[in-house]
Amino acid sequence: MIRLIAFVVYMISYLVYSLPTLAKMKKLHPEMPVAERDRLIHQLPSKWSSTIMKITGSKVEVKGQEFLPEGPVVFVCNHEGDFDIPVLLACIDKPFGFISKVEVKKAPIISSWMEVMNCVFIDRKDRRSAVKSIRDGVEKLKSGHSIVIFPEGTRSKGGPIGDFKAGGLRLAKDAGVPIVPIGIKGTADIFEKNNRLVRPANVQINICQPIEPHLIREKDMKEIAADVRNIIISSFIKEKKAS
Secondary structure (H helix, E strand, C coil): CHHHHHHHHHHHHHHHHCHHHHHHHHCCCCCCCHHHHHHHHHHHHHHHHHHHHHHHCCEEEEECHHHCCCCCCEEEECCCCCCHHHHHHHHCCCCCEEEEEHHHHHCCCHHHHHHHCCCEEECCCCHHHHHHHHHHHHHHHHCCCCEEECCCCCCCCCCCCCCCCCHHHHHHHHHCCCEEEEEEECHHHCCHHHCCCCCCCEEEEEECCCECHHHHHHCCHHHHHHHHHHHHHHHHHHHHHHC
């Protein structure tokens, strides 16, 4: 209970503390190089997330940072729990926005940070709006920003990795950027498996080799979705055999 209270207090107070920085980020010159702009914007969310992970008492091991390419990518991750985003923000050495449900837009300050970070909000109940959001995501990628997607569509809460929906992966195909598979294991042990209390856990992040644009173009998106899922699952099987 103490960790949960500390997490909530820190989150609320830090969001208020972040307001002056948020205002500065909104005023960054539009002609600033994308990589530099994203790096500046990413600094505070990354710091915030790192402290959150320290509050949970969790240990995070990251493998495969050397596979992160230059330029924009679509990170494709399995989705274990609510702490997936903080873990990625804290540990992935490459700025990114992410796909989020449109309801998050109602969250004060958080939604403003997400807009600055070039996140994409999708209304799954409105097909026309969802299609427009995907197009916006493609434009962000073409402009040089990276995006994280969770193609399972829901949290596995530590269970088996679900099937990957192909729709979001079209971002990579339409924008002509690589897909970087990322496996996440252990975040559900922080929260979802503890009756919604925050407890320490061991978290593993496996960054896998990118799938290049020409390979994405040559395959059906459902086949790509299955391939990415298998790559992520295999990364943990290799880890287990190695140990």
